[in-house]
Amino acid sequence: MIPRTLFDHEHEAFRSTVRRFLANEVSPFHEQWEAVHLVPRAVWKRAGELGLLNATTPQAYGGLGLDRRFSLITSEEVFRANASGLIGFGVHDIVAGYLNNFATEAQKQRWLPGMAAGELIGxxxxxxxxxxxxxxxxxxxxxxxxxxxxxxxxxxxxxxxxxxxxxxxxxxxxxxxxxxxxxxxxxxxxxxxxxxxxxxxxxxxxxxxxxxxxxxxxxxxxxxxxxxxxxxKGFIHLMKELAWERLAIAGQSIAGAEAVLEQTLDYTRGRSVFGKPIFEFQNTRFQLADLKAQIAIGQNYVDRCMELCLAHTLTPEAAAAAKLWCSDLYTRVVDQCLQLHGGNGYMLEYPVARHYLDHRVLRIAGGANEIMKELVGRTL
Structure with a gap:
């Protein structure tokens, strides 16, 4: 598949930091947090210390002053790890976006530093x-x-x-x-x-x-x-930031779908029926190959939209199309991959089952996909 060219070595170093944080300080405890319906505040503060919150906030207000590719990386890795309790990081980032782009100087100074530090949650x-x-x-x-x-x-x-x-x-x-x-x-x-x-x-x-x-x-x-x-001015502010929110959801969807596909490849190679691995059946390989191709296409569209976002030329309809197609794709990937797991796919000890529960909201969040179709349809 075509390699991604959206990120440089600094972005990938940041991605490594996010992955270590998730592997060491989130994933081992996530099931405990699910039981109490809450991620501890200490996790937010630790994320702030590592610069994972509001990376795009200027340094003058406590952030890192980076571009939105860094925000996309955090969103992608959270979904790749299926650390669904941290979806709130993305909402927190959206709040910072409103302040960064539209707030008065006094409002920025009052709230942005605490948000970047994880001490104030939006x-x-x-x-x-x-x-x-x-x-x-x-x-x-x-x-x-x-x-x-x-x-x-x-x-x-x-x-x-x-x-x-x-x-x-x-x-x-x-x-x-x-x-x-x-x-x-x-x-x-x-x-x-x-x-x-x-x-x-x-x-x-x-x-x-x-x-x-x-x-x-x-x-x-x-x-x-x-x-x-x-x-x-509220409606104008909402419309300007919704394009980014929808693009972020598209990126989350592709990352989650890719993780499920990788987990299913491992499962089908290690699980045998009728004397051979599930992966060796042509039906299995064809299904997985089709999903792989669709994910690659979605990834390239998201990356192109991200380039437009960086250039401040991303249109609402382009972001709507990304959110619509990618979140629908995530559902197709999860459904087909769960089927390939058989009965185990319905057991929460397998990641695909957790994705099955957690992913569905993305077709509703940021505006229901039916609204996305309406937005795209207005341009026809």
């Missing part, structure tokens, strides 16, 4: 119980009273919901009736009076990832907590 509060992907239909409202916004509403599916210290809240701040122009992003500290968190939500997979609901009851925040200092 979350995005976007989805509501009855809105799904329709952001313009949100009900959460922030009403300006003097120098403070008073916030009321509820949000759900909050990754990092238990641990979060800073929430990027999507709320309506206007009454123009023009939809997107009434939406703002507000930075809300999680210890504000009136903000409460639910218990971890019971999910199909991602059991170590702390996912909750957030409730806002007359929560007061200073008006200077509006991201960028100007209300009504």
């Amino acid at each position: 979350a995005v509060a976007m989805t509501e119980p009855n809105t799904g992907s329709d952001l313009q239909a949100i009900k959460t409202r922030a009403v300006l009273e003097g120098d403070h916004y008073v916030i009321n509403g509820a949000k759900t599916f909050i990754s990092n919901g238990t641990h979060c210290d800073l929430v990027v809240l999507v709320a309506k701040t206007g009454n123009s009736g023009k939809g997107s122009q009434d939406i703002s992003l507000i930075l809300v500290e999680a210890d504000r009076v009136g903000l409460s968190k639910s218990r971890p939500l019971k999910k199909v997979g991602l059991h170590a990832q702390d996912t909750t609901m957030l409730f806002f009851e007359d929560v007061r925040v200073p008006r200077e907590n509006v991201l960028g200092g100007e209300p009504g």
